[in-house]
Amino acid sequence: MAYKISDLKTDYQSDWCPGCGDFGILNAIMSALVDLQLDLNKVVLVSGIGCSGKTPHYINTSGIHTLHGRDIPFASGIKLANPELTVIVTGGDGNTYGIGAGHFLNAGRRNIDITCLVFNNGVYGLTKGQASPTLKLGMKTKSLPLPNINEAINPLVVAISCGYTFVARSYAYDVKHLKEIIKQAILHKGLSLVDILQPCPSYNDIHTKEYFEEVVNNSKRIYKLEETGYDGEVKDPNNNEEIQQKLLQAIAKSQEWGEKIPIGVFYKINLPTLTDRLKERYKKDINPSKDNIEQNGKPTTDISKLIEEIEVKRYIRG
Amino acid sequence: MAYKISDLKTDYQSDWCPGCGDFGILNAIMSALVDLQLDLNKVVLVSGIGCSGKTPHYINTSGIHTLHGRDIPFASGIKLANPELTVIVTGGDGNTYGIGAGHFLNAGRRNIDITCLVFNNGVYGLTKGQASPTLKLGMKTKSLPLPNINEAINPLVVAISCGYTFVARSYAYDVKHLKEIIKQAILHKGLSLVDILQPCPSYNDIHTKEYFEEVVNNSKRIYKLEETGYDGEVKDPNNNEEIQQKLLQAIAKSQEWGEKIPIGVFYKINLPTLTDRLKERYKKDINPSKDNIEQNGKPTTDISKLIEEIEVKRYIRG
Amino acid sequence: MKKVNNFTWLIGGPQGSGVDSSANTFAKTCASIGLYIFGKREYHSNIKGAHSYYPITVSDKPVRSHTDSIDILATFEKETLSLHKENVVENGIIIFDKDYNVDLNPNKYTLVPLPFNDIIKEAAVKFQREKDYSKLQIMRNVITVAASLSILNLDVEYLIKTLESVFIGRRSKLLEINIFAANLTYEYIKSNSFNKKSIYELRPTENNENLVLTSGTTATAIGKIAGGCRFQTYYPITPASDESEYLEAHPEYGVVVVQTEDEIAAICMAIGASLAGVRASTSTSGPGFSLMAEAQGWAGINEVPVVIFNYQRGGPSTGLPTRHEQGDLEFALYAGHSEFPRIVLSPGDIEESFYLAIESFNLAEKYQLPVIFLSDKAIANSIQTVKSFNLSNVKIERGKMLSDQDLLTLLEKEGRYKRFKITEDGISPRISLGQGIFWNTGDEHDEFGHICEESNNRTIMFDKRMRKMNTIIKELDVSLKYRMYGPENADYTLIGWGSVKGPILDTLEELNKYYKVNFLQIILLKPFPSEEILSLIKNSKMLIGIEMNYSGQLCNLIRKETGIKINKRILKWNGRSFSREEIFKGVIDAINLDQEKIICKSGI
Amino acid sequence: MKKVNNFTWLIGGPQGSGVDSSANTFAKTCASIGLYIFGKREYHSNIKGAHSYYPITVSDKPVRSHTDSIDILATFEKETLSLHKENVVENGIIIFDKDYNVDLNPNKYTLVPLPFNDIIKEAAVKFQREKDYSKLQIMRNVITVAASLSILNLDVEYLIKTLESVFIGRRSKLLEINIFAANLTYEYIKSNSFNKKSIYELRPTENNENLVLTSGTTATAIGKIAGGCRFQTYYPITPASDESEYLEAHPEYGVVVVQTEDEIAAICMAIGASLAGVRASTSTSGPGFSLMAEAQGWAGINEVPVVIFNYQRGGPSTGLPTRHEQGDLEFALYAGHSEFPRIVLSPGDIEESFYLAIESFNLAEKYQLPVIFLSDKAIANSIQTVKSFNLSNVKIERGKMLSDQDLLTLLEKEGRYKRFKITEDGISPRISLGQGIFWNTGDEHDEFGHICEESNNRTIMFDKRMRKMNTIIKELDVSLKYRMYGPENADYTLIGWGSVKGPILDTLEELNKYYKVNFLQIILLKPFPSEEILSLIKNSKMLIGIEMNYSGQLCNLIRKETGIKINKRILKWNGRSFSREEIFKGVIDAINLDQEKIICKSGI
């Protein structure tokens, strides 16, 4: 029997602030799961630390709430150890682009089939609103004593240039759009980033619902790429020219920020995941979690060949 | 009296492998210093760990050989504490784009006036040739038992998209070109990256001198951007359109790798450094190293205003 | 007879509803009539909604700890009432919303039902802010405080003075309506004679001691400024970041504050700044401190002065991010692979935090090493009235730091500057980047700072560095090593470190009515003053360790350093600091029961 | 009379010039005639050019350590000659390039000048590779080995067999020319009768014990494979990465090896893999281990089995990256803020590395916690002939890991699965991701794994975790705790851990000619088997701690755990492991001199 959203709720009490964008994201994740009807025993949510990091506790699948900035490495280990699992990461922008930036960047090199959802609210929420790496220079949210002294980074460009094979942006209060993007990201075989614009009413009074949904030049500031005919998907992953064109298009598009802010899929390409590459290297399917390492308490691995390599051979004088 | 290269040499014995590209880089750094004739007491070389990390010991200016991947934070602290110093970082590609990637990326947000030279040899040299983050998928250097299983990242794109204000590439065996680029990077006010293609004859038999200098289609594989009329410099940092155009041009150019490999300055823009921004915030020049904190052993800082803020005031009933 | 000027008042409510500022207002008002205050902030790792509470203990004598028992429970919502009512003493006062249907025994408590909604409505009407009615619910705070003070018979003028000092800047437009609400509340209390029923009272005193009312993070931050720290790095973390944010909010002192991308960058930048000759520090809590292990070793081997402020909180891992623990001692003693010289010290309270912060920079520079300042959440987030900070006895000592002139003289004499010159005391003359040329490396090095793998150099250079630990033990003033309180030749010696000092001192007099008890507070944890401590404790009839951690880490350290096993331990690890009652009962039990561990569990 | 089958041979040369493979060739050949071998690799943190050397001790009895004195010094360049000649014994043999102008006393040594260049030229001509003359200089290695074996009177056939086993794969084309050079060398030695002058001789023996000749990293890696480890992460670091690279080079065993971007990712990925039910580990050295402090606490609070292999090397910081030290003990015991359950254990040699590697995964899974396997450079990089590995007594124990069927039964009985169910022994039934639903968090949590700040839950859950430490001490077999060697009731007890075992065992017999001495090797360092150790040592006349670190960290630990102070310590921290001579003299001095510390300094 199909499960519904209500089946997905845990009895763990949510403690996000009223009006927090995180509620929209939580809904979108649960709706995506309901649409996909994945086996809940095989879905793992992995989070970092922050308000965002609490997400897994609210959803009735396994949830691994890890360390600040380390969610991607944990998730990578889980997926490599058992490729049958669907692994979804929920991290904050401070978590992923700040302290976790080294992992965020290098994860691209592996293209492991996991989905990274980044709750981008421009602040370190749970530590009371310090500037995160996506808050631009000179901005003064209500939580800051003085205007932000650092420039922002553009996570979409970093992801695209480091090997992410699905790069998208969505918006926490457009649950329908977000749900569809999350579904695509989960279904995509490879490493996905969904950067989610997430209003934090408690600390960020700049990137508010009102800001994102404001009508500028007759239309909402936030607009959907798919409604403009933009197509970020590389159709032929062997066509280097197409790759270059789509890549530059995606980078150019992701520079757009101000009067208009695009959401949707910026870039997508199908390339072998690390598990695929391991399969090639090992000449067989690799699922370490299925290896039987013992039988009745005795090791089953035959190491005689390895011992032979180091065995002392005696030679009788000939 | 002007100093010469020979004055710059220390008596510490170099122990790089014969033919290592690092010698070219060392020469270029020393030549750049000779050309610029900076006060040697005010020049600090800061390095990470690796073959590259040994560089400061060979040059007769102060040298801080730090931890693996942490050279940029050390250098940032040094420069902020005393903005009069010229701070040059020499890190390896594993050092800077691997373990140091989080700092590499976030340094862009600050635009501190330091120069980062990255010795890019595609391998972890000092640990015997494992693949570094710039070695592409499937490559098998002589040091690897099996072909590289990870994709490479593009450090130039990352730098450009994270706020580096001077982004260049050069080549270890073209000492003259490299020297000029290093000089420009030092003179540039802001955070510079010079990614240096550095052959490692001991472990990387793919990216060799022969490879880089091979004649393909009648000219060397490596070619100089400045000889093609390419201009990466943003002339008007207030012109957002120009910025976008130069930025995309630089990113597109830095995707070029294969038959031809461009070296030179990909992107350059003049923007306020963190020290400039601090000056604005503090309403005065900031050089903490010049603060006199004591006189004859007594603290000179007057904290009475701070105490007043927390002082218990007594009220007589009125 | 009324109990005058001595009681514990507690307010609670959802996070973000104004509990902290109510507590501060109440505390400030009591302080303004010459009383002493200790307040303890207790809150969840949550931004809005979870239960937080704040007991304020008021006394006409200096006070340094909270009590479990509550004399006056001031609530404006149900959760606080239901969670805390058990702790209210007989004849204690309970202030609550009269609209709630509560089941409280009127014979046991003095019940004060308050018409919060009526008062807020009246104020809203008066100030024509009816449409803001839900926003004005925040005034439940001031109403609660006003009701409390009114019941305690303190003239409203005192409260108004405090409100005037609190509602300033962008909040000043709220002053009038708050004063109005306060007055209304006062009238309500008086007209219902609740003040008459109260057994507690506040009375202005003559006490005119020069006091400050402040928290641990603020005291430490001001100490840093006074001590000449001019470079501070941090990555946001509870409860440490308050200290950095204080520095950030005071740019006029020229402290460069850098919010880094992580704690590794934080410590590395601070070390870098120190190399350029600047007093530099970083502030963090457990998780961040864990990330700093490697760089501490670098500072150690390169003999760089840097001060690391670790505000301990509930661990391991993320643990209880906003709760209290003294769990990082053993880790701090050995953080980072292999061995290198370092100092670990711990202040016992808010006042010591100020002076020890300054002293930490002196020690770091004199001995050229990392200093770990182990504070904790109970110090960081509590408020207390302490003697105003006084710099007249404070010195700034920069040790063997060479002036440009010194350097010239040295170069004339010795030819080349050796950053790691072998010396008898293990300390080498030091210059800053920009002054002259030298090298550092995390590898073992020669006297110039160049990499050196030669085996004899290794034996000598390692020993040279470690020798500093003996120099420190020899040179340090005893007041930086430990402090002894209570009778000299006691039968029972309590031993502790850090914030246990407050509740122990507040219990010592009472304990001495029954037994001869003194208290040994250890300040210097590394290098450990083994011989001095041994001679202090070896004749005690019974040693009782008191620590806010699972295993009694200081007790274990003392055994390692002196051989003496502390057989009685009063321990607590539930995230809530020791109350005075717990210490009292704990010591009595330790003395009388045949039980090695007394485990305390109070606190909500 | 000739000294047969017992000597130390040493080869040296610039890094990258083939010293290691010469040593291996020599060792393999000696082993092939039934002898026992111990070889020690000593090299700089450098790729090419710096001096490296490799003594091989050969014996007809099992041998586990190197000697300072050299019987045969085999050199082909000047630096080795000048650095090591001091250590050559009287009547020892020195092989050197006859073209060098050396000043050696022919009355003290048997001098063997070799015509390296002539031999290489002749070979080049024969194989028409004159143009490769400079490349062929690498044959100095085989010539040196051949000369040595020839002097030792061993038939060239043994060497040829070894060369055949060494020059395989892409190197096989070099076999012929090397054999040719070897034969030429043999002829030269015989024709000059150098073999007659030698007081040392090799003679094939009847010994047919089943041995392997291997290094610590290889033994550990094979142990991992046998023990069912299927996920290994690493970031390159000396001397640990050899182990990971061994696993990488053997994909047929299905161990997924991930080279991560740093050590933080390495441990986090390994923990992730373990959560999915896979035996997982990470291998590193000091600097990397320092970066893993925070995540160890996460594994501790979430009770995740994971094994961390830390190959200690010279510290602090980058230290002496290729040299030896046992400096990380104290750090490993307490790494990470606050307290959590963990096991720290240490193998004493290559053979134990194999079995303890397997056992580490058993312990990690049985007790659901991080296990720290403290190896060191001296074990990692040495080679030794040890009894061939045998799995017949090896068990794989996965503890309370539930099968799908177990889980169903449990769910039927209890309704919901509680990952952190409170149990008497502190261990909860465990399932893997994919099997059922559970939560983990680095915050304090309830039985389901949800964040929980409630104070009583905290007291109980912390205690539940820590209780496992008692369970371990109760359940563990004594052979995993310590081992005692030598006479039972000795007057003198030597105490050590890790690689000091080899040189101590190799000296014990000799020492017992003078004094009654035994040796206590501690394997389990946390939880510490305090009572057992106390009862073993409390009656000893003198305890002598032997450690390769500055302060005697195990001695300090023993005092902390038992109260007993070890007043005699033989210490060394110059980066070079203890020699047999040092241990012998050190113990004699410890017994006879009134001196607390005996500091050893041998090694180049």
Ligand SMILES: Cc1ncc(C[n+]2csc(CCOP(=O)(O)OP(=O)(O)O)c2C)c(N)n1
């Ligand atoms: C190593 C470490 N440093 C600092 C912290 C403190 N910390 C907790 S939450 C948080 C910020 C979270 O910000 P973000 O990742 O943007 O998530 P948000 O709360 O905004 O969802 C920080 C810094 C920590 N838990 N661990």
Ligand SMILES: Cc1ncc(C[n+]2csc(CCOP(=O)(O)OP(=O)(O)O)c2C)c(N)n1
């Ligand atoms: C924390 C830490 N991990 C690992 C190492 C070991 N290590 C030393 S050098 C090196 C690699 C250097 O590679 P790269 O940065 O590319 O520099 P290169 O040697 O190629 O110049 C590594 C991993 C270390 N010193 N510290």
Ligand code: SF4
């Ligand atoms: S602080 Fe911001 S991000 Fe966190 S729960 Fe509140 S509104 Fe949401």
Ligand code: SF4
């Ligand atoms: S290993 Fe490579 S990078 Fe290092 S010194 Fe040798 S050639 Fe240069």
Ligand SMILES: [Mg+2]
């Ligand atoms: Mg955020």
Ligand SMILES: [Mg+2]
């Ligand atoms: Mg490299």
